[in-house]
Amino acid sequence: MTARMSREERLRLWRAERAVDRMHGMDRKVFLAIRVEELSYSEIAERFGITVAEVEWHFAGSLRVLMKAMDEKDAWWWKFLP
Numbered sequence: 543m544t545a546r547m548s549r550e551e552r553l554r555l556w557r558a559e560r561a562v563d564r565m566h567g568m569d570r571k572v573f574l575a576i577r578v579e580e581l582s583y584s585e586i587a588e589r590f591g592i593t594v595a596e597v598e599w600h601f602a603g604s605l606r607v608l609m610k611a612m613d614e615k616d617a618w619w620w621k622f623l624p
Contacts, residue, residue: 561611565604572597573604
């Protein structure tokens with residue numbers, strides 16, 4: 543049995559998905575390879591033909607995008623009062 547997500551959890555998931563959509567090129571590829579495919583840095587470097595240092599650099603860039611998105615304040619349309 544799956545519990546329903548709270549409004550706050552849905553908002554956080556939406557922000558995270560939007561952040562991944564905003565990531566550019568290799569940052570996004572590296573982020574998804576690490577977080578979704580659970581590949582090691584060396585496996586990613588080999589797959590994309592880059593160095594491990596470049597994998598680290600791209601991952602750091604993707605985390606900056608994600609952190610910025612997660613720190614955003616609620617958009618105005620979430621603040622309707624009954």
